[in-house]
Amino acid sequence: MRAHPRFDRGHTDDLITFLAESPSPYHAVASTAARLEKAGFRQVEETAAWSGGTGGKYVLRGGAIVAWYVPEGAGPETPYRIVGAHTDSPNLRVKPIPDTGSHGWRQIAVEIYGGTLLNTWLDRDLGLSGRLTLRGGAHRLVAIDRPLLRVPQLAVHLDRSVNSEGLKLDKQRHMTPVWGLGDPAEGDLIRFVAQEAGVPAEEVAGWDLMVHSVEPPAYLGRDRELLAGPRMDNLLSVHAGTAALAAVATSGQELPHIPVLAAFDHEENGSQSDTGADGPLLGTVLERSVFARGGSYEDRARAFAGTVCLSSDTGHAVHPNYAERHEPGHHPMPGRGPILKVNVNQRYATDGSGRAVFTAACERAGVPWQSFVSHNSMPCGTTIGPITAARHGITTVDIGVAILSMHSARELCGAEDPYLLANALTAFLED
Known part of the structure; x- marks a missing residue:
């Protein structure tokens, strides 16, 4: 040895x-x-x-x-x-037409990637990351590593059985993050991401974007013998x-x-x-x-x-x-x-x-x-x-x-x- x-x-x-x-x-x-x-x-x-x-x-x-x-x-x-x-x-990935919302909330349409535990994405501060594809084929990495999105859970007062019968989530209806107030505007998210990446929005020809938790990895336990991340x-x-x-x-x-x-x-x-x-x-x-x-x-x-x-x-x-x-x-x-x-x-x-x-x-x-x-x-x-x-x-x-x-x-x-x-x-x- x-x-x-x-x-x-x-x-x-x-x-x-x-x-x-x-x-x-x-x-x-x-x-x-x-x-x-x-x-x-x-x-x-x-x-x-x-x-x-x-x-x-x-x-x-x-x-x-x-x-x-x-x-x-x-x-x-x-x-x-x-x-x-x-x-x-496994995570949540941005759909091709991302700008959505209802009832005065601006939201981002996402698709479920892999076999993720859906409930772990609820009430968590989320950033946005991935890559932009520019006209001509070049790629630009982007990472917005600050609280930007959130998938809010329904309050217990409006779902009294959640603790006795378990949380039931519909992937289409319940996993859409919010990111602001107002009416959705077409192209708003990509314009925002392009600005964060330092490229003109009109140069963005495609994107592969996903959400991530902004909580940093950390040692855990009395003796720091565990790692959470x-x-x-x-x-x-x-x-x-x-x-x-x-x-x-x-x-x-x-x-x-x-x-x-x-x-x-x-x-x-x-x-x-x-x-x-x-x-x-x-x-x-x-x-x-x-x-x-x-x-x-x-x-x-x-x-x-x-x-x-x-x-x-x-x-x-x-x-x-x-x-x-x-x-x-x-x-x-x-x-x-x-x-x-x-x-x-x-x-x-x-x-x-x-x-x-x-x-x-x-x-x-x-x-x-x-x-x-x-x-x-x-x-x-x-x-x-x-x-x-x-x-x-x-x-x-x-x-x-x-x-x-x-x-x-x-x-x-x-x-x-x-x-x-x-x-x-x-x-x-x-x-």
Whole structure:
């Protein structure tokens, strides 16, 4: 075991910064790229010819990033070690015609993205973030990180049964945020966002905007042993993977594989997009890297056959108020290390061989780990893991960090778990 893990509490401090500066997938990849640039990585354009030189490189496409480090001595048949994650989180996204309202209230029309816990967006101060597409195709990131919107809940006096029968929300009627008084005016929101972004409104040809909670991430608990914050599913893994890749790229040691970070968009709604795990992005990048180093299709097949991917996503910590919803023999806890996620119906891609890879990495890093499997009567969700394994034919293992309040506007994890995960990922990429 490594006597002195590379990452400590300072990693979690930086995760807080990363979460705050990444209110949308587009901001998340920009923040990731900035961290990799500091480690010597350089962006390559997909439309340019690629060289086969050594060093760190990355590709940006929308809300996705694929980064890799080619060490000295790497041949075209050298296999990859991949950390996979996703940049998107369930939230409320602005509709194409956003300006709406009634009864003297100005509102913003939103569409529900992913399987969000709707009630967690009620009575919460919300900002607006994403990107504007300008005429000519350029993009401009925008983040209005102050109280701008709010989805007000109906007062208990007007719904006396809410505490006894539960809150019932209609996605269309009850989730429309307010942002002012008066009658809605067509184009008002985009004019306002363009002004905030410092561009003329007439230059805006399209937009991808979403709401986010403006409450900052924070340590929680008597001993600050917990971390509460937004978008930990799955920016926690993106951040850990970025730190691990930067660490191995700057370590100066010989690497027998090519370490990779692949952070995709659209996992929360099925991954089927040009920036999702079910799209061609990862396979194209890996193949082009093989060919740029003078490789053939035979070399590509050999490289993929020796490749392993750790699909890192959050999982469920045992909930103290709902313990009966969890598998009795598997109760992951915060602060006890990353989890190995297993589902024999292939909702997760882990098998016995994958378990051996993950546990060996944890042992080398001196990191404890836990097992997760769902209650038989509670079918689990899925990840990019099975998609990655099936699409590219590479060994894939599903892992992550145990959290509470998954898909809430604000989630909860152990404050030590982010750096325990980063140390395990570093050991995996090193070997």
